[in-house]
Amino acid sequence: MKWTRACAVVVAGTLFSGIGGVSGIAGAQPAPPPPPATSAPFTTPNTDSCPFTIRPAPAVDLSEVPAPGTTAPAPMPVPSDPVGGDQLGGCGVILPAGAPPLPADIAASGWVLADANTGEVLAAKDPHGRYRPASTIKMLLALVALDELNLDTVITGTTEDANAEGSAVGIGKDGTYTNRQLMQGLVMASGNDAAHALARQLGGDAAAVKKMNALAADLGALDTRTATPSGLDGPGMSSSPYDLAVIFHTALQNPTFAELIHTETVEFPGFPKDPTIPEDQDRPGFTLANDNQLLYNYDGAMGGKTGFTDDARHTYVGAAQRNGRTLLITLMGGEAKPIRPWEQAARLLDFGFSLSPAMTVGTLTDLTSTDEKSDVTTTTAPVPLGEVSAAGATPGSEFSTTARAAIIGSGAAVVLGLIVGAVVLSRRRR
Template sequence: MRTTLVAAAAALSLLIPLAPGTATAQGNPPVTAENADRVDGHEDTSGTATPAPRESAPDTDGCPYEVSPSPAHTTSEAVAPGAQTPAALAVPEVPAGGAKMSNCGVTVPAGMEVPADLTASAWMVFDLDSGEILAAKDPHGRYRPASIIKVLLALVAIDELDPARVVTGTREAAEIEGSRVGVGEGGVYTVDQLLHGLLMASGNDAAYLLAQELGGDERTLDKVNSLARDLGAEDTRAATYSGLDAAGMSTSAYDMALIYRRAWQNPTFAEIVGTDHVDFPGWGDNEGFQVWNDNGLFMNDPDGIGGKTGYTDDAHHTFVGAVNRDGRRRGAVILDTTVDHGRPWEQARKLIDASLVVPTGSAVGQLGGPAADTGTVSAAPPATVPGDSPDSPTDPLTGAMRIILPIAAVVLLLLAALVWTFRRRP
């Protein structure tokens, strides 16, 4: 159904002229579910900064990105005269997630085969509910996140801003660099609409307006970095809240899995990234328009449950997505990849499907867990998700009540039957 809707939308886009500012990146074609991770961010449309073709995934066994990402190919990380490039984040002595997370190459449990045609430098497959790390490549290697870092801004805005709060579009937002959902100067938007534009269409214009509501660029950066630290993301520093490249930007596959697992536990975030399309307001004489989800895994896989796309010249393609296969909710993070052998969402799906053979308790690490002597970890209690009962099945009182209540109900029914029987006697 989603694939049909996307195809229909693409066909209509050829017949209906694009309203000014709608879901475009400067100098790039309209953003759709099929091309969003190509036009997102800081792309050089001349083609000179396009990632070099890859026949296979880069070799990271020697931990080349343990301290910082690879050198930038563009001027995106140039600092102002007199300023200094931020020092790299400290490398923890003990890697988060377990002892095997110190391995910079491929780490998989017995029985799982890694797809041969992946081209990502780093990736991770994880269980959304238990937090088990099912397989990984260079999990703590430091890479540029591109727009998947927008998850931090979204979580801060969801926590601090009233979704019904009204925000007026500005020229600065409308002319922002990179991908845009299509806000206009003088347009009127709710925070909820901006969050949909931020996460579904990777709108840097929506990001800018949300940041101003949170206190401005600097305060917002402080807030998103504080959230990253609070969540235990030790490889992550947001140099921009939108994902545009800037000096000091870094993250890791482990950190993105850790952050997105927490994000999916937020019902507002989960609802937004799990939405096909929404109506978005127009401005001035420009009519409103539809914004479609740019996540190919969600839009093309019936089991998809959302995520985020990303691309910049120096980050290359990045992606986070998840599916629910027969009740097993599994996600994948993809960093620094190309499209030579498949879109980022297709690579993520291959990894998730390959991980389905991994039984509970046979993972190679644990999100949020300490280092361990072995890579095998016990499954953590599933995280509470929308619709789940907050009661713990191991709570003694709760367990007792589950036994006592049915017995009590039966006893009451028997007593009622006896009373009724004796009353009927002459």
């Protein structure tokens, strides 16, 4: 069973039905309930035997059963060489020489800690293990939408938007929303209704998924196949802590995305009553609150993205800046015990800030591209990240994902060919 919408939003710590027309501060993705007091004592999952090298753990429900007449896709191929460096081919804990002990109470089966300025991986656990991403995969949808859609375009909500399965920001039929507001609902509240509204502008769910998967491949996220725009589980769904770090690293360089994840509250529109229901009422607008607790509780937090399904369990990405360093953390296959995922992320970020910048185990910036007509391979340099102010990035600032990393040729013929050709995203070949 998925964590469902139930037509409710959170206001002052209580749930209320959307039909009642109550306004207030709302966070549309309620936290899953804490584990029962009688649950077994916590132990950090052991992945030393590489149980998830090829595919995620078996599903616990029917979410990944193929539709009648179709078959589930084969697992994503496993690269012959570990992407990001040989050390990242390990399945257990991977630490640089001389690192102190890891913090306690980290429940995630896999995670990656990286420097977002240099692209260096500082530490990891099962970085290329295949796990389900849940709503963290909305980062890919956000990047595609930011690249293709005008944020000032106004769209009208549909019944299909409003009835999207899973967590919802609160879109209603005949409500009007700018794409910027949809992006706020997508990133701040993990709204699957917002994901649906954005995906239909990209050609529908299937077209949006195809574009998301193409972007993942362009970024070198070779463990990743998304099955739905929202992150709900589906046949073939797969990603890895390393891939989420690559995707998050790219997204952080987009000023609009950085602004969205750093925004604490924003006003969100209501929608009109259904004229076919005599007792129905207009739904007033409300204050939408970011559901990422790291943003409120961690010094230097830039924000991040939460995720949860029954099959994926808890997933999480977050980033913070301190003393000129920007670190990011990704968690997959986690539990909300003994502490919440954002608290586990905070402990790993503290661990990362305690390390020397020279202590690394791999890289996120091994971006390469090979000219199809030659054996010349070129490498791009990491893009430094600027400081994020309390107000976020400059409103309205845009960034084209497809123009983010121009390929640098190593010979005159290659350079000329690239100048004449279209600028494309660099591809990770390892």
